[in-house]
Amino acid sequence: MQATARAQPNIALIKYWGKRDVARNLPAVGSLSITLADLYTEMDVRFDAALASDKLTVNGTDNITMLPRISRTLDSVAGANRLCARVASRCNFPVAAGLASSASAFAALTVAASSASGKERSIAELASLAGRASGSAARSLYGGFAELSNEANDVSVTTLAAAEDWPLRVVVAITTRAAKPVSSGDAMEISRKTSPFYQRWVDEQEQDLAAARSAVSTRDFSDLASIAEHNCLKMHSVMWASRPPMVYWNAATLNCLQTIRELQAEGVAVFFTVDAGPQVKAVCTAEAEQRVCAALRATDGVEALMQSGLGAGAGLISNQSRTPA
Numbered sequence: 589m590q591a592t593a594r595a596q597p598n599i600a601l602i603k604y605w606g607k608r609d610v611a612r613n614l615p616a617v618g619s620l621s622i623t624l625a626d627l628y629t630e631m632d633v634r635f636d637a638a639l640a641s642d643k644l645t646v647n648g649t650d651n652i653t654m655l656p657r658i659s660r661t662l663d664s665v666a667g668a669n670r671l672c673a674r675v676a677s678r679c680n681f682p683v684a685a686g687l688a689s690s691a692s693a694f695a696a697l698t699v700a701a702s703s704a705s706g707k708e709r710s711i712a713e714l715a716s717l718a719g720r721a722s723g724s725a726a727r728s729l730y731g732g733f734a735e736l737s738n739e740a741n742d743v744s745v746t747t748l749a750a751a752e753d754w755p756l757r758v759v760v761a762i763t764t765r766a767a768k769p770v771s772s773g774d775a776m777e778i779s780r781k782t783s784p785f786y787q788r789w790v791d792e793q794e795q796d797l798a799a800a801r802s803a804v805s806t807r808d809f810s811d812l813a814s815i816a817e818h819n820c821l822k823m824h825s826v827m828w829a830s831r832p833p834m835v836y837w838n839a840a841t842l843n844c845l846q847t848i849r850e851l852q853a854e855g856v857a858v859f860f861t862v863d864a865g866p867q868v869k870a871v872c873t874a875e876a877e878q879r880v881c882a883a884l885r886a887t888d889g890v891e892a893l894m895q896s897g898l899g900a901g902a903g904l905i906s907n908q909s910r911t912p913a
């Protein structure tokens with residue numbers, strides 16, 4: 589009744605922002621992402637008849653804030669008549685700061701809970717369940733370049749290219765370690781209800797996805813850069829025009845964007861993307877990585893850098909749910 593899984597966060601190049609069904613957590617738009625290799629969340633799930641309620645620790649410390657969402661996910665993965673569970677999460681990067689920690693957390697939780705409850709599920713079924721917990725988590729079941737598409741009452745994810753097919757690098761500039769003020773789920777709903785740009789955002793997503801898909805298939809870095817930056821800034825424009833406005837950026841976020849613009853002007857193969865937080869993710873070629881790191885490290889307000897290649901989707905590390913013969 590115990591299993592451990594590991595999942596890597598993913599970075600959306602064409603973003604998920606907005607829900608078409610809040611109760612089932614179905615996204616309003618498709619999205620396209622890259623799964624990282626070197627950052628991860630490990631989730632240990634142990635169902636235990638002796639427990640009276642679910643327990644959660646995050647990096648060794650009790651956590652009750654995330655517990656209701658974890659419990660709901662356990663219900664949907666293991667069934668509502670399941671035993672209570674002890675869940676231990678370990679993460680090697682800062683949580684709740686726009687680094688897709690919920691993607692890796694809920695992808696790993698879904699894989700571990702499914703296995704610990706003795707269910708045999710396909711990756712597509714696991715992605716669908718993970719997506720109900722957190723939309724971006726569905727993509728972390730898949731490695732490399734993944735596209736999430738809307739289906740009737742569900743989502744499906746396909747791999748457009750494996751990590752090794754186009755081994756780009758990601759440099760994350762951490763501009764603050766503080767937790768974000770509004771969760772992305774809540775912020776999306778504010779955008780849907782109040783932003784004058786929301787519908788336009790939804791309407792244009794298919795063409796942005798098509799452009800990114802084509803750039804991935806031809807490995808055209810400058811086309812991918814151009815559509816990813818456009819889609820990111822469009823998502824933030826939706827947020828900025830919401831009421832109340834949601835500006836996740838700080839001064840250092842803008843400084844990083846300026847640094848990346850300067851690198852681009854010097855011919856360096858790099859582009860930026862920013863999620864619901866103030867960190868800047870610089871996507872670049874392996875040849876460009878050292879210059880990108882040096883320039884971002886020297887940028888005002890950057891506290892730290894993290895670097896990663898692209899990697900595989902979520903997977904099981906261990907399972908002790910079957911009694912030995």
Ligand code: DP6
Binds near residue numbers: 774864
């Ligand atoms: C800006 O997946 O965290 O990172 O489904 O409410 O859990 P919920 O939202 P979440 O939103 C991610 C938003 C984003 C863009 C993206 O990853 O596509």
